[in-house]
Amino acid sequence: MTDETTAISDLPQPAPATVDEFRSRLAEVIDDLPRRLRQCAEYIATNTDRIAVSTVAELAAGADVPPSALMRFCQILGFTGFSEMQRLFREAYSPGWPDYSTRLKNLKDQGAGSPAALLAEFIEAGRLSLEALAKSADEVALTQAVALLAGAQTVHVVGLRRAFPVATYLVYVFEKMAVSAMLHDSVGRLDHRFALRPGDAVIAITFAPYSEETIALAQDAKARGLPVVALTDTLTSPIVRYSDAVVTVPEVDFGAFRSLSATIAMAISLAVAVGSARG
Amino acid sequence: MTDETTAISDLPQPAPATVDEFRSRLAEVIDDLPRRLRQCAEYIATNTDRIAVSTVAELAAGADVPPSALMRFCQILGFTGFSEMQRLFREAYSPGWPDYSTRLKNLKDQGAGSPAALLAEFIEAGRLSLEALAKSADEVALTQAVALLAGAQTVHVVGLRRAFPVATYLVYVFEKMAVSAMLHDSVGRLDHRFALRPGDAVIAITFAPYSEETIALAQDAKARGLPVVALTDTLTSPIVRYSDAVVTVPEVDFGAFRSLSATIAMAISLAVAVGSARG
DNA sequence: GCGGATTTAGAATATTTATTCCATTTCAAC
DNA sequence: GTTGAAATGGAATAAATATTCTAAATCCGC
Structure with missing residues (x-):
């Protein structure tokens, strides 16, 4: 009944509300995590973008841990479970550009080789270049x-x-x-x-x-x-x-x-x- | 028992294997689709990018049709069901931000006026320009x-x-x-x-x-x-x-x-x- | 190497989500 | 209008998926 064993993971930390918050929380905890949980953290850190479209089982397999380890990992980060964490990424996805990608596809659908399709390709190439440069x-x-x-x-x-x-x-x-x-x-x-x-x-x-x-x-x-x-x-x-x-x-x-x-x-x-x- | 009523939708069409194939199949069928199914098709056409991260219920709500209509829609396109269709998009899914936005922020954090911060601004300006052009x-x-x-x-x-x-x-x-x-x-x-x-x-x-x-x-x-x-x-x-x-x-x-x-x-x-x- | 605390794996369960089915409605041809 | 075929909505069911729980394993200070 004493509070003496209260560790970080017991404190009711609020769940990250943005992808940025998520990343910094991850960076904070990653160093003092036990083996399996660290594996989760590392895999998640380099595969953040797959969270939105994967199941617990898939991610766990990727990180080479049992699903339950991944669940504990989610909870340590402040989420009630995997689903809540996934919701963050599903909603965060596609924020700034509501119809950019659709529009690109429309341009491409004008037919391969058409001026519009070419334009779409060059726009895409430019955007990828800029993102790669940022990274x-x-x-x-x-x-x-x-x-x-x-x-x-x-x-x-x-x-x-x-x-x-x-x-x-x-x-x-x-x-x-x-x-x-x-x-x-x-x-x-x-x-x-x-x-x-x-x-x-x-x-x-x-x-x-x-x-x-x-x-x-x-x-x-x-x-x-x-x-x-x-x-x-x-x-x-x-x-x-x-x-x-x-x-x-x-x-x-x-x-x-x-x-x-x-x-x-x-x-x-x-x-x-x-x-x-x-x- | 005759084959005379065999309509397009009864033929066992192979499921689209790529997003492009999906889009052209969609364009093919959209015109001779009954009301509810057309609603599905139209909603999906403009929200293709949400397929990977949504449930049947969510998409159905967005298209304003019952879930079962959306299921029939998936089958008409050649998939066995929604899950198979979603798999296509989940595999193709790659958001624009593996860590692009975080990285930009890091660059900017180098301090206003620093070369890195300038670079971040110009990258951002370029990307916005390209997106605006697409639109x-x-x-x-x-x-x-x-x-x-x-x-x-x-x-x-x-x-x-x-x-x-x-x-x-x-x-x-x-x-x-x-x-x-x-x-x-x-x-x-x-x-x-x-x-x-x-x-x-x-x-x-x-x-x-x-x-x-x-x-x-x-x-x-x-x-x-x-x-x-x-x-x-x-x-x-x-x-x-x-x-x-x-x-x-x-x-x-x-x-x-x-x-x-x-x-x-x-x-x-x-x-x-x-x-x-x-x- | 012993004892207490922490971590782990996997089986059991709860929940969510997809899918099917069929009674009812709509539509179009006669 | 009547009839048959197609389309629809929703409830019932099946499947997938997330979550919890506990016994076993591991770790750490002594």
């Missing part, structure tokens, strides 16, 4: 890149072919932010590399198949001791070895073409951050 | 624009300042699709308008504040009787009066800068559609 963005690399560029006199921007639109937008934003920037566009096959001066920095944008001129410029700058920032697709890109900071962007493409959404989002962020870092 | 896209205008451009000898692309990246990407895609295209970039203040020849077409890209040169080129082309396609922000844009087809794109911006995601998605779609309409 994978490396703040540290980004901050580092901003620091390098913010310290430069003039920022030299190079990016050709499919990366060229990004380069031009970057220059546009730099200009608006009063950052001195120069676009290396190889118009007229003129080589502007003499313009690289001590105190400057380079941002080079390239994706597979990597464009030689871009890499060459980065290499040149590096040789002269200028800081080089790379905006590319993977850490194995050939430009990486000539760069002092590497920002990678996962881009989903449809057919042969990149959506560029994620790349541009990253580029603007860089430019604006550099602009405001300078004041 | 507002006008297939008819798009198809019309494609037709005009597909009929042209050479496509002249013009877009300056913030629209310039879009113009360059458009030209890149046209090239890859073997469509003869020319970029009017006003490099060196050279005026290329003499290049407009009978049989050509123009695509002009401009957003508020509208760039004069772009509008001037459109006007010029129009005066010579060439078809002009406008890619712009609203139907009240000054370019509209010089255009034969107008494609509008809603773009959300953060701070002073457009995300361009929606605009680029639209531009690629146009270019690819034109390319395949030709070849």
Whole structure:
């Protein structure tokens, strides 16, 4: 009858009311959970999205625990049981976009190859790219890149072919932010590399198949001791070895073409951050 | 005992195996369905995404029919029952937020003005733009624009300042699709308008504040009787009066800068559609 | 290695949810 | 209007699913 044994799990904690609350509660408790319950927590943490559409038995099987363990897990989190937890996820699903996905399907139904169907595909590719970027963005690399560029006199921007639109937008934003920037566009096959001066920095944008001129410029700058920032697709890109900071962007493409959404989002962020870092 | 009354619904049709198959089956049957079943079909058609996370009773209530009607509906589509139909959607289910929204919040929490927070904002702006585009896209205008451009000898692309990246990407895609295209970039203040020849077409890209040169080129082309396609922000844009087809794109911006995601998605779609309409 | 507390597994039960069935209604052709 | 066929609603039943309970296993401080 004493209260002395009252442990955390006995306290009537209120159930999480949002997915965010759910996640933080999960993070709180996960470390001091016994073996089976921790297994539940870990499985749930990486498969949160399946809660809405699975049964206790299925999730338990996935986590490799008996169903009853999963029940206890739900209760520890503050729910009366699995059903209550599941309700949270079923209701939270599809909040912001009431008819977005339906509409996309309608567009696609116009027939494969129709302009509307293509548009739907590119919209989807763009959205996936942005979401992937949100998940994978490396703040540290980004901050580092901003620091390098913010310290430069003039920022030299190079990016050709499919990366060229990004380069031009970057220059546009730099200009608006009063950052001195120069676009290396190889118009007229003129080589502007003499313009690289001590105190400057380079941002080079390239994706597979990597464009030689871009890499060459980065290499040149590096040789002269200028800081080089790379905006590319993977850490194995050939430009990486000539760069002092590497920002990678996962881009989903449809057919042969990149959506560029994620790349541009990253580029603007860089430019604006550099602009405001300078004041 | 005769087979003479055998109707469509009696034939043992195989159940749809994919969501796409499901949608086309639905479209096939929806027109010759009795009242209650049509109610089901219509509700399901606009709420396809809730199938995975709802019970028969919930969906039936939403469609305003008794549960048994919904059961018959499932069977007409070829499923043995609701559960089988739901399984299809549960397996295909993948919400947009495995941890997307949480992650965005984390980025923003790095502190207002930090590179990561900026990135989060631009990602969000891009995503909203794409979703808005999905909802507002006008297939008819798009198809019309494609037709005009597909009929042209050479496509002249013009877009300056913030629209310039879009113009360059458009030209890149046209090239890859073997469509003869020319970029009017006003490099060196050279005026290329003499290049407009009978049989050509123009695509002009401009957003508020509208760039004069772009509008001037459109006007010029129009005066010579060439078809002009406008890619712009609203139907009240000054370019509209010089255009034969107008494609509008809603773009959300953060701070002073457009995300361009929606605009680029639209531009690629146009270019690819034109390319395949030709070849 | 012993004793008390905690954790666990799985069987038993309760609840929810899907499915079937049939009496009644609606519809359309004659 | 009458008749037969199709459609409907709701109650009855079957199946799946969640939840609880308890005996056995495990863990931990001594």
